[in-house]
Amino acid sequence: MKILSIDSASKVATVAILDDNNLIAEYTLNNKLEHSTLIMDIVDKLLKDSDLDIDDIDGFAVSKGPGSFTGLRIGMATIKGLSLGSNKPYISISSLDALAHSLVNFDGIICPMMDALRNSVYTCLYKGENGNLENLIDYSALEIEELVALLKEKNEKVIFTGDAVNKHKEYIMENLPNAIFAPIHLSIIRASSLGELGMKKLLNGEQDDLNSSPFYLKKPQAQRELEKRLALKNENSL
Structure with a gap:
């Protein structure tokens, strides 16, 4: 089984390709927060450098959080798109x-x-x-x-x-x-570590569906600020 795994839960953008016995390729960048523009370029480069096509991948793994709200959405949207387009299963794994x-x-x-x-x-x-x-x-x-x-x-x-x-x-x-x-x-999240955990779950028949969502632990800041404003508004109206 070949797995392609992505983690974009933090400042790190990391992608790996593994099979049952080997880490075939891994790319980790830890100095930018441009995940939306980087992730698919990294995926394409890793596949090309590994002489593989997306059709050679049997499943996908992605970080579900906790972590950056934006980063998690980017990683999960990317993997869902790859999973849907290739008709291959995916599984989400905790960043921790x-x-x-x-x-x-x-x-x-x-x-x-x-x-x-x-x-x-x-x-x-x-x-x-x-x-x-x-x-x-x-x-x-x-x-x-x-x-x-x-x-x-x-x-x-x-x-x-x-x-x-x-x-x-x-x-x-x-x-x-x-x-x-x-x-x-x-000390940073490695897509290879995430991919190993994902492979175990996929081989056990576990997989996520396209309705699965990131695991935030805390509400997004915009939602917290909205709730705060609504609470103040309710207090002032009493």
């Missing part, structure tokens, strides 16, 4: 799962963190066992203080990864002096 899977052999708690702005992060806690991830908590949007307090309670070895690590690294080190931090190349 993809981050954690890169560290699945770590013998402690794996803690991916994605920036959720201000002082909060999107996160989940995992243990790796026999190449599989076990979720220790639900996917969450937490203040960094809440996350660190939770990890203190667990009192286990923990490794951090993700784009929010550098932002909060000093606070983590002050409060969890034995914290471990993933190397740079494993």
Whole structure:
């Protein structure tokens, strides 16, 4: 089985092609936010450089979030279009799962963190066992203080990864002096990691339909601002 996977949940734009035994190709760009203009060009380049056509792909995987609202919509729309056009299945995978899977052999708690702005992060806690991830908590949007307090309670070895690590690294080190931090190349979401997880699900017969939507955890900013204005309007009318 050949899988084409895309992640555009963060600043990173990453695309990979895998088969059952190999990572055939991967392209990762971590310095632009122009996903809408980049993603299909990257897909076309990867297929061409791999001497493959879209008809050679048996299925697709895409990040469903959490992450950037715009980035998630771009990635999911791209994969839905490829899936529909080629009549091949697709599956969506959590961005946090993809981050954690890169560290699945770590013998402690794996803690991916994605920036959720201000002082909060999107996160989940995992243990790796026999190449599989076990979720220790639900996917969450937490203040960094809440996350660190939770990890203190667990009192286990923990490794951090993700784009929010550098932002909060000093606070983590002050409060969890034995914290471990993933190397740079494993601190961003990799389409290859996401594709591996997607392939397992597709081979098990799982797939998404075209009505599936991104997993946001937090409401889009425009919706939050609208609700705030409506609440103020209701208060003023009382």
